[in-house]
Amino acid sequence: MLTVGFLQPDATADGAPSSDEMIEAMADEAERGYDVEEILRRSRGGRPPMGSAASSVESVRLDPELKRDLLLRAAEEHISVSEAIRRAIGQYLRAS
Secondary structure: OOOOOOOOOOOOOOEEEEOOHHHHHHHHHHHHHOOHHHHHOOOOOOOOOOOOOOOOOOOOOOHHHHHHHOOOOOOOOOOHHHHHHHHHHHHHHHHO
C-alpha cells in the first residue's frame, strides 16, 4: 500500500518496517516518562539565525550564463549557491 505524506502505522519515520522489539522499546520508554526539558531543547526547529534578526528570502532573475557561472563558482569553492550570492553581495556593498 502506498501512502503519500503519511506514516504507515507499522513503519519508522524513514519507511523502514517496525520490529516488535522496536515497538516494545518505545513503549517501555513512554512508560518511564520523558524529560520535558530535553524535548523542548531538541524541538527548536527551523534554520539557525544568520544575523541579529530573522533572515529574509529574496528572489532574483538570473540569465542562463550567469546562473551557470554562479553554479560553477560555488562548486569550485565548495559552498552553496546561497552562500556565494551572500558573499558577492557583501563584497559589492563593502566596495561602494
